[in-house]
Amino acid sequence: MQWETVIGLEVHVQLATQSKIFSGASTAFGAEPNAQASAIDLAMPGMLPVLNEGAVRMAVQFGLAVNANIAHRSVFDRKNYFYADLPKGYQISQMYHPIVGKGEVSVNLSDGSERTIGIEHAHLEEDAGKSLHEDFQGQSGIDLNRAGTPLLEIVSEPDMRSAEEAAAYLRKIHAIVTYLGISDGDMSQGSMRCDCNVSVRPKGQTAFGTRSEIKNVNSFRFVEKAINSEVERQIELIEDGGQVEQETRLYDADRDETRSMRTKEFANDYRYFPDPDLLPVEIDDDYIDTIRDGLPELPDAKQARFVTEYGLNADEAGPLVQSQALADYFEQVAGGSGDARQAANWIMGELARLMNQNEVAIQDCPVSADSLATLILRVQDGTISGKLAKQVFEALWNGDGSPDEIIEKQGLKQVSDxxxxxxxxxxxxxxxxxxxxxxxxxxxxxxxxxxxxxxxxxxxxxxxxxxxxxxxxxxxxxxxxxxx
Amino acid sequence: MHTSTLSELAQALEAGETTSEALTRETLERIQAHDGRYNSFITVAEERALEQARAADQARADGRAGPLTGIPFAHKDIFCTEDLRTTCGSRMLENFAPPYNATVAQKLDDAGAVCVGKANMDEFAMGSSNETSYFGPVTNPWGDGLVPGGSSGGSAAAVAARLVPAATATDTGGSIRQPAALCGLTGLKPTYGRISRYGIIAFASSLDQAGTLTRDARDAALMLNTMAGFDPRDSTSLDREVPDYSASLENDLSGLRIGLPKEYFSDDLSPEMAEQVRNAVREYEKLGATVKEISLPHSHLAVAAYYVIAPAEASANLSRFDGVRYGHRCENPQDLNDLYLRSRSEGFGEEVKRRILVGTYALSAGFFDAYYLKAQKVRRLIQQDFTDAFSEVDLIMGPTSPSPAFAQGDKTDDPITMYLEDIFTIASNLAGLPAMSIPGGMVNNLPVGLQIIGNYFDEARMLNAAHRFQKVTDWHEKVAPNSV
The missing domain is CATH 1.10.10.410 (Arc Repressor Mutant, subunit A)
Known part of the structure; x- marks a missing residue:
């Protein structure tokens, strides 16, 4: 039988506000446990939440970036459940009236095709703290530094049909939030986390299969792997005459498999109701327009501009706009060298190879955009051959000096006499x-x-x-x- | 001095006839000597009070005294007071000393008022007789074995016994007005949002409002002048100018339009009670007011709606008392669930548990629409009733409670009978309207409360009406036989 995969993602993005969503405590990462938990974060008696306007602004920025409806009135609800790292015994979230309504993003796939993925809604909520189960001899430690950190939960439609699409969608969301500067998008620090809803159905069937939810997948690569292994599991299960259960699963990267965390019978009744401590968030068109006017150029627009302005094709421009920093780097090299194609070739070739190999982000790349531009110029003006340019580039990466110094020192000047x-x-x-x-x-x-x-x-x-x-x-x- | 009202004490202090330290010492001694009879205090703050008193005397010497400087008073034990035990009448918080002040406590501190202790109350403000307190019931100075009303029973008993001239209190469904009625006091619950809820241990956030218990309206005005005002730490407090409530006390009442809701004079009210209330209203006619019958057609739904909404909010508000960070924790918990189960089972009393269960049920999947949402609809209908009424009248008057003070133990076996104690007071909480109770007559030698409900932010008019009434009547000067 031919199977079709159906995937929807819930992406939690930590917003880059200075202070928490409902308290004045700092959101900085890495402080001593509980050093950044105020009386409000600790849910001391009589403490009340006060909404951080910065979080609202960021949510609206995101909504506008994905062409979504912005709710003029959104409401915070209490999501009730007991857990040791949830001090109030409820999480403040937006269940019934989220701030961002329906929107969409487009993603490019490796076969050159483009897909549009719907966003069902996005809502604001607060993060919980962390339970630490090691180092406490049979007890658990609680760190509430993260409690109250603002999150934007972005819920997609079940529009994705492969793990590749899911990863591309996640990359697009990552690009958008980092372009907007509303999140550092650092998945290793938990600034972006992803729950994957996965189901399979016989090709041609319109009804969805029973889905499982893979919780807290924390890298692009793992999203792809976790979905593929879950799809495989579900198909095998059904083909062996079994049934997929609606449940929450965890992805074990070491074993490359998902395993059951809790089934539907143990699902909580969260008893959502409007939080009476907070007023509905009322937003007018002026507020939205002001934010719209201040939006930066976003990945899709930048890609289109790279095609028209620099003569690249869409496939070349796509990878360059994945991050604002990379796009900026490209523009600087292209401008400095006057040769956009060479700039793109170098960046997606040698530079990407060394960055991957050394796990370095563009922000920390040892080759400055100016140096790379100079190097391209030296090839152009015949100072060095294209072949030796690679040698110069590696020396630049190793910090051996400026391009001209390296060419001089290593005697690489082209002989034209x-x-x-x-x-x-x-x-x-x-x-x-x-x-x-x-x-x-x-x-x-x-x-x-x-x-x-x-x-x-x-x-x-x-x-x-x-x-x-x-x-x-x-x-x-x-x-x-x-x-x- | 203990027979003096707050205003009289303020004058004596101003005239140099006494000092705050002397007043405070006398107050502390009288509490020490006599409170065994009423059990109106949970905690007496001797050292702290004397320190505040000396600071108040110093402030006066420095010319920095205001009307409340040096005045001894009691806080209901629901207001968080920095480093002073705040129990909310519960075993759960038996040893809890908050590291912060409620905004109300801070404002009174800043005004130089002297908090001599924390007044007894129904556990988490849930009760109408002050019999649910973990620290024992409070006895009404109007007769041994009589309840003072609740939940602010300790505050009311302490003022009626003449231990303090004034006390703070809170009112969620009548918890200021009903004890005021049963103890022969002036009790004021301002408009929802008039006084900050920050640092007040929450019962039902959309209904809770702080206020005062005093001997007369003049004292209530002085207290309100200090307690009212916008607080950025409470999102539901309203940013609106605070008038000088003392300035309009003497205004002429001619032309004042008073409405008597026919629903408040039904079978729920004994003929004797009704007669007292009607007599009181007749005084207003003599003062130039016009009186007409009005209708609040949804009154009969108020108690039912209240007992869905208040427990629903309470069920979430009380989740933070989980034995993890503060408050009662059971011995040797086996695991997290055991910690929750036993800490909460041991820490909460029966009435609190009942309301948590009722509220949890009302919010549960499958019941939410039928209970919570329906109750919210009823709430809007009740608000609309009042809006309609206030298009015809300036103030609404009626009884505060269906009967005068009743015997301890009378209603403890039947929660519904107890809930009906608030049948006349609950609607103004649901609507968020200001309301007060003033002594308006006597039945069987026990005080009868006259309730005055005003339009939003119309406290000045209410206090004016109450004060003018108190100038021509002496119900508020009746002294409880068991006072000292």
């Missing part, structure tokens, strides 16, 4: 009489060309790569012509 090259050519011809004879005796043009190139290679080798290839070609051709 025709006298010098003539001498080299003559030497090579003298040393490789057999190859010369071979060339001269060849009748088939194509084969002769090959033999010619082998001689060029010998000259380049003799020059340690520094000879200007065009000149070598020209001089060599002339010499061989006179012999023939």
């Amino acid at each position: 025709s006298g010098e090259i003539e001498a080299l050519v003559d030497q090579v011809l003298a040393d490789n009489q057999a190859m010369v004879d071979d060339y001269l005796g060849e009748e088939v043009a194509k084969k002769q060309k090959k033999k010619f190139n082998a001689l060029v290679g010998q000259v380049m080798k003799a020059s340690q790569g520094k000879a200007n290839p065009a000149q070598v070609n020209e001089i060599l051709q002339k010499r061989l012509d006179t012999k023939g």
